[in-house]
Amino acid sequence: MLKPNLLSRLFSRGQGGPLVPQIYSRVVNRPLLVEPAMADALIDGWLRGGVEAGAGGEPRQILERVGHVAVLDVSGPLIARAVEPVCGVAPTSYEGLMLAFDEIEADANITHVVLRLESPGGEAAQVFDLTDRMAELRSRKTLIAMVDDYAYSGGYAIAAACSEIWVTRTGGVGSVGVVIGHRDVSEANARAGIKWTYVHSGAMKVAGNPNEPLSEEARGFMQGESDRLYELFTASVARYRDMPVEDLRATEAGILFGQGAIDAGLADHLGTFRELMAELQGGSYTRKRLQQSAGSAQVEAEQATVELSAAAGGGGQVESDPASELPGSAEATAEPLDAATLAEQCQQHGLSAAVGIKERWSASQLEAAVERAQEIRNLCTAAGMPQLAADYITASTGVEVVRSELASRLQRGPHLSNRQSAAGTHSTADAWRRTMKKIGA
CATH class of the missing domain: 3.90.226.10 (2-enoyl-CoA Hydratase; Chain A, domain 1)
Known part of the structure; x- marks a missing residue:
């Protein structure tokens, strides 16, 4: 009750x-x-x-x-x-x-x-x-x-x-x-002497209502x-x-x-x-992800080590600061670009304006970011995955991180050959090796 x-x-x-x-x-x-x-x-x-x-x-x-x-x-x-x-x-x-x-x-x-x-x-x-x-x-x-x-x-x-x-x-x-x-309650309604009538405009307006069986039109809409x-x-x-x-x-x-x-x-x-x-509070934490090995099964591989120590007391970040990879980032005293100019330049080159404005990029930092973005585009294109470049650039992902992740994706390539004909196996593996070489992995 x-x-x-x-x-x-x-x-x-x-x-x-x-x-x-x-x-x-x-x-x-x-x-x-x-x-x-x-x-x-x-x-x-x-x-x-x-x-x-x-x-x-x-x-x-x-x-x-x-x-x-x-x-x-x-x-x-x-x-x-x-x-x-x-x-x-x-x-x-x-x-x-x-x-x-x-x-x-x-x-x-x-x-x-x-x-x-x-x-x-x-x-x-x-x-x-x-x-x-x-x-x-x-x-x-x-x-x-x-x-x-x-x-x-x-x-x-x-x-x-x-x-x-x-x-x-x-x-x-x-x-x-x-x-x-x-939920179809039409039979329960009938047993209770209840009859529902809908006055509506538009064929789908009452589609899927509980007081009648599900129509094929409503089912098709729901399935879609x-x-x-x-x-x-x-x-x-x-x-x-x-x-x-x-x-x-x-x-x-x-x-x-x-x-x-x-x-x-x-x-x-x-x-x-x-x-x-316990591991997180132990002072350091090694992050791991499963990756496909060149042999057969998946194996655990160390991906990155993040220090959790007193040195991080000032707000140390888990990942390396993307701006630290930029050649101009050491130029702490350089005059930052004004927000309007920076936003316009970032949009023109497909960069994250929010990151640039937050980190107060100077002209040299912007130039370095543009060069890094182009290098990422080149890597993704060489790997046959150009569609990934925009997300990497917007997230300010480092070049070496991109190279590593692309290599991880490409490592799966030869294992897809079992879905292909035997005649195509060697050519697929050769193409994979050439692509890995292109991105420097």
Whole structure:
């Protein structure tokens, strides 16, 4: 039986309106990045008041601050915008996480962010705005997803946008797919003697309404939207994780656990939150990502070492400052260009005006940035991936980092030959070696 105070929260006309219609409108006839069985159980439990009602309000996202490490909690179903809490806490929202990342970015003393994930996923709306923001932020801070014990669908979209993913032995990741649910109550209405009639203009205006069976037109529309978001989901995760989109599609939205997730390229390390925090607090942290070896399987390779010591007390950054690679950056006393001129020049050469203005580039620094951008374009073109150049340049990625990442992508080249005819194997391998030589890898 629902408790009286919970009933008042669910059906009151207070701020935000009745909660049952709010929840219903979020999960029915809308694309969801969620593991369906777990989501059904969570929503049902939330509505039935399985948790004591409390003070309310979305929980503070930064749970803990340990030195240079911020810990964020990402638990339960995920929604786009914050709502009034029903049973003491509200679901984690993409909006709330975005605000937390804004605070983290502004705090130079935070160099590492650990996201503790235990989520079945949630709404599709705005999740990719959040993950793109995270992918951009990880060029300046190290974002570590700690999956204890599951990050499915939208939860995995968030994990994939991190610099790396840790998973426990029993932890699960995946469910890279989209689901849209439709509720047909027409038979229940008929038994109750209820008959709905819609007066409408526009053939699709009432498509998918719950009071009649799903029409073929409505089904086709929903399937098209599901497929569109699936394309966006798989492409985004493939880009964040630097893995073939075909490998993600091959999972068929399945779930992988522990070492199996690592073997499939959906996670990087096996360990617990306690182990991760101990390593982070130990003074230094060596970031690792799984890369394809020249032989057969995936192997762990050290990618970068980030010092967490007293020397970082002044706000040392995780990644090397992109401006430090510029030949003119040592010229601290050079007169910076005015913002209008700098913005115009950056736009002309495809550079990030925000970075240039923030770092107060001088004419020599701008010239060096233009040269670096052209070198990145040349590398990407030589690697046969010119479409990557713009993102690298906008993120102010260093030339050597670009060279290393392109080499990592190209290392997969010869292994694709098993999908081709035997006659094409040697030519493919030769072409791969020539391309690696071109980029100096």
